[in-house]
Amino acid sequence: MDEFMDTLWNAIxxxxxxxxxxxxxxxxxxxxxxxxCVLTLLAILTVLLTKALNRVVITKRYLELEKEFKxxxxxxxxxxxxxxxxxxxxxxxNIDQAKLNxxxxxxxxxxxxxxxxxxxxxxxxxxxxxxxxxxxxxLNRLFGKNYILSLGSTSEPIVIGAVFYYFLTLLLMYLAxxxxxxxxxxxxxxxxxxxxxxTADMI
Numbered sequence: 001m002d003e004f005m006d007t008l009w010n011a012i013x014x015x016x017x018x019x020x021x022x023x024x025x026x027x028x029x030x031x032x033x034x035x036x037c038v039l040t041l042l043a044i045l046t047v048l049l050t051k052a053l054n055r056v057v058i059t060k061r062y063l064e065l066e067k068e069f070k071x072x073x074x075x076x077x078x079x080x081x082x083x084x085x086x087x088x089x090x091x092x093x094n095i096d097q098a099k100l101n102x103x104x105x106x107x108x109x110x111x112x113x114x115x116x117x118x119x120x121x122x123x124x125x126x127x128x129x130x131x132x133x134x135x136x137x138x139l140n141r142l143f144g145k146n147y148i149l150s151l152g153s154t155s156e157p158i159v160i161g162a163v164f165y166y167f168l169t170l171l172l173m174y175l176a177x178x179x180x181x182x183x184x185x186x187x188x189x190x191x192x193x194x195x196x197x198x199t200a201d202m203i
Contacts, residue, residue: 020129035139035148039130039162043169046126047177053118062114065107072100123170127163134162 030038136146139162147159160168 016125016128020133023129024133031142035134035143035162036165039134039148039166040169042126042130043166043173046123046170047173049122050119051177053122057114057118059110059114062107062110065103065110069100069103069107072103076100127166130162130166136161 027038027042030041134142139148140146147161148165149160150157151160152158
């Protein structure tokens with residue numbers, strides 16, 4: 001078993017190195033524009049990739065759990081509309097304990113695992129790539145300086161490396177995406193607020 005895991009891990013690492021080398025080859029012509037251009041492009045591509053994965057990568061189980069959760073949630077909402085508040089609350093609690101809590105946690109877990117695959121994994125891999133191929137020594141070799149930006153006084157400047165610059169740019173890209181989407185569609189890129197605002201009552 002240990003031998004199999006070692007073989008699998010070596011195969012994964014070899015694949016990662018081959019893919020990273022190909023990406024490096026594709027980015028090499030852009031080095032003439034400087035590291036800021038390259039890292040900004042990588043941040044944009046990361047955002048586009050995660051957004052595309054969120055639309056494409058979805059499991060049948062997640063859709064079924066979402067449908068089931070919304071079904072039981074709507075039943076709970078109807079139960080809470082009763083005139084007798086205490087009776088309605090007890091009925092809602094029974095629905096929670098009998099079905100809704102379990103469905104919600106299954107739905108949440110499936111969504112969490114999908115989120116790791118669609119969002120966290122691509123960002124983590126890009127971080128690893130930048131940390132390896134645009135570390136200080138490589139920046140100095142490729143661009144003649146071992147940092148991206150220098151801020152502050154000339155005596156003791158604050159230097160910003162590749163990973164930190166990518167992280168800040170990525171945050172700004174996601175923020176800009178959310179703002180533009182809200183302006184265009186009138187709603188933010190977040191789950192159904194009505195459903196998630198009521199989950200506290202279910203627990």
